[in-house]
Amino acid sequence: MIVSHLSLKNWKNFRTxxxxxxxxxxxxxxxxxxxxxxxxxxxxLRDIVKRGGGLQQAVAERGGxxxxxxxxxxxxxxxxxxxxxxxxxxQPPLWRYAVGIQQSRGEASSRLVYERIWNHDGQILDRxxxxxxxxxxxxxxxxxxxxxxxxxxxxxxxFFDSVSYLHLVPQLVRNPxxxxxxxxxxxxxxxxxxxxxxxxxxxxxxxxxxxxxxxxVSAVPQLKELTDTKDEAGAPHxxxxxxxxxxxxxxxxxxxxxxxxxxxxxxLWSLLESQSLLLLEEPELSLNAAIIRILPxxxxxxxxxxxxxxxxxxxxxxxxxxxxxxxxEIFILTPTEEGTKVEVASTIQEVRDLLEIGFTPAEAVIPRxxxxxxxxxxxxxx
Amino acid sequence: MPETYIxxxxxxxxxxxxxxxxLRCSRVTYGVGFAHNAGGSGWIKKRINDFNRAxxxxxxLVLTDLDTCECAPVLIRQWLDTPKHPNLLFRVAVREVEAWxxxxxxxxxxxxxxxxxxxxxxxDGIADPKAFVVDLARRSRKRDVRVDIVPEEGSMAQxxxxxxxxxxxxxxxxxxxxxxxxxxxxxxxxxxxxDLFEPALPSSRNRSNC
Numbered sequence: 001m002i003v004s005h006l007s008l009k010n011w012k013n014f015r016t017x018x019x020x021x022x023x024x025x026x027x028x029x030x031x032x033x034x035x036x037x038x039x040x041x042x043x044x045l046r047d048i049v050k051r052g053g054g055l056q057q058a059v060a061e062r063g064g065x066x067x068x069x070x071x072x073x074x075x076x077x078x079x080x081x082x083x084x085x086x087x088x089x090x091q092p093p094l095w096r097y098a099v100g101i102q103q104s105r106g107e108a109s110s111r112l113v114y115e116r117i118w119n120h121d122g123q124i125l126d127r128x129x130x131x132x133x134x135x136x137x138x139x140x141x142x143x144x145x146x147x148x149x150x151x152x153x154x155x156x157x158x159f160f161d162s163v164s165y166l167h168l169v170p171q172l173v174r175n176p177x178x179x180x181x182x183x184x185x186x187x188x189x190x191x192x193x194x195x196x197x198x199x200x201x202x203x204x205x206x207x208x209x210x211x212x213x214x215x216x217v218s219a220v221p222q223l224k225e226l227t228d229t230k231d232e233a234g235a236p237h238x239x240x241x242x243x244x245x246x247x248x249x250x251x252x253x254x255x256x257x258x259x260x261x262x263x264x265x266x267x268l269w270s271l272l273e274s275q276s277l278l279l280l281e282e283p284e285l286s287l288n289a290a291i292i293r294i295l296p297x298x299x300x301x302x303x304x305x306x307x308x309x310x311x312x313x314x315x316x317x318x319x320x321x322x323x324x325x326x327x328x329e330i331f332i333l334t335p336t337e338e339g340t341k342v343e344v345a346s347t348i349q350e351v352r353d354l355l356e357i358g359f360t361p362a363e364a365v366i367p368r369x370x371x372x373x374x375x376x377x378x379x380x381x382x
Numbered sequence: 383m384p385e386t387y388i389x390x391x392x393x394x395x396x397x398x399x400x401x402x403x404x405l406r407c408s409r410v411t412y413g414v415g416f417a418h419n420a421g422g423s424g425w426i427k428k429r430i431n432d433f434n435r436a437x438x439x440x441x442x443l444v445l446t447d448l449d450t451c452e453c454a455p456v457l458i459r460q461w462l463d464t465p466k467h468p469n470l471l472f473r474v475a476v477r478e479v480e481a482w483x484x485x486x487x488x489x490x491x492x493x494x495x496x497x498x499x500x501x502x503x504x505x506d507g508i509a510d511p512k513a514f515v516v517d518l519a520r521r522s523r524k525r526d527v528r529v530d531i532v533p534e535e536g537s538m539a540q541x542x543x544x545x546x547x548x549x550x551x552x553x554x555x556x557x558x559x560x561x562x563x564x565x566x567x568x569x570x571x572x573x574x575x576x577d578l579f580e581p582a583l584p585s586s587r588n589r590s591n592c
Binding site: 349350353354357358359363367368370372373374375376377379380 | 389395398399402415416417418419429432435436439440526544547548550551553554555
């Protein structure tokens with residue numbers, strides 16, 4: 001299943017968003033336009049349904065509803081999210097989930113303004129209902145998060161629960177213990193990446209690592225025989241033979257891998273890991289331009305038969321230079337005084353014109369996301 | 383509200399700063415659609431015919447340096463396969479956009495800390511304006527200007543480490559196109575083209591008159 005449609009109101013940078021989504025979506029926009037906040041909608045839905053999560057927890061982790069609500073919004077309106085789910089791009093929706101959340105100044109917790117669910121037969125949930133009217137406390141929880149209430153739409157809850165997010169920080173992978181503390185929920189930065197690899201059943205693990213090794217051949221040709229191992233203390237590691245002038249090469253562990261190698265391994269692992277929605281934050285970081293140019297094709301191939309959905313934020317012209325990327329797959333985020341505008345690139349006539357003439361998506365789109373920088377006077381202030 | 387929206391295509395940020403300044407000073411009130419930094423003239427040359435086609439839908443202002451080409455009309459003839467669409471404003475700086483900056487002789491000399499007499503009166507006649515600016519900066523009385531604009535001794539770089547940023551600062555603070563155009567025929571023609579420009583409507587919209 002994929003998220004085939006998304007509407008937002010007052011979510012972070014966005015006052016209103018209404019976009020159809022394909023199985024691959026590239027988010028392009030200047031710094032601080034809201035690319036990560038767009039991805040965060042899906043993490044928010046996951047935080048509502050995950051074990052130990054819930055609406056209150058999801059809101060609290062983001063600093064309260066006042067931090068979620070769009071700054072351009074006036075009079076504290078509700079934050080609204082509506083997601084349509086379909087089997088694949090362009091297919092009719094199987095599920096629709098809509099939620100409105102409100103928290104006024106002075107209120108200790110946020111509450112539902114509404115929660116609605118539709119399946120292919122029609123609406124199956126419409127809150128607030130009579131029970132909510134009798135006990136308003138019920139509106140502090142969604143039915144989506146409650147096992148006792150979500151039986152008829154558990155598939156929807158499972159979908160949101162399996163959303164994954166990757167923004168790997170190589171330093172965290174190399175030195176997971178150097179950063180003490182409880183760890184960040186969902187491990188978005190890869191602190192427990194090695195444990196995740198180690199806890200995968202051996203057969204699956206070997207198969208994935210061997211696929212990754214093959215993919216690495218072109219990017220890092222000196223690296224051979226990627227395996228996982230454990231040290232004396234039982235801590236998991238990745239290991240590979242690094243070929244050099246000595247006949248047998250030398251074994252290296254992940255703490256000696258380059259940033260680019262580590263990020264590429266984690267990226268490929270995440271793509272192979274599951275079949276549900278994957279959010280990738282700037283996958284181009286630390287990678288050579290030639291590798292970045294083939295990333296869209298790699299992502300496409302590893303999306304699998306069922307076309308698992310991948311949402312990618314990017315600043316990279318190289319990434320978008322692939323002519324296999326359609327204008328309908330690119331969202332352009334443009335900050336305005338009334339919040340950030342999200343447009344599907346193919347709906348902009350000029351972008352269509354340029355693409356039809358034969359410009360690459362990068363050539364047609366990147367100029368629209370490039371900030372206009374005036375002369376940097378401060379550099380010359382004595 | 384701008385009367386006319388136009389897309390920009392240019393070789394680097396220095397040229398972009400020039401173009402935006404020219405648009406602001408023009409008799410026509412321009413709004414900028416998108417701004418495409420081509421990273422050199424090679425890509426502009428490769429894409430200019432596509433921009434000529436795209437110009438049917440929206441005006442484009444393209445600026446490139448003449449560099450070593452014989453003259454602007456020759457360059458345009460060599461680059462364009464089909465006649466230029468009226469919505470394509472294809473301007474060529476002779477020989478580089480730096481010459482347009484040098485046209486403001488008095489202000490540029492003060493900015494560099496050199497004598498005005500070192501700058502020729504016809505800046506379009508300078509063979510290599512970038513190298514010329516670097517050479518002028520070498521003689522500057524201001525140490526900051528020298529270390530920013532002149533490459534370090536032994537360096538392979540053609541310009542100093544803050545060359546573009548310094549020149550962009552000059553442009554924003556002191557450059558006056560109305561003065562500069564008196565010394566540069568290619569700038570004068572560019573300004574004139576922008577002052578007189580009226581976008582041709584797409585052919586499909588013209589048909590609504592029938």
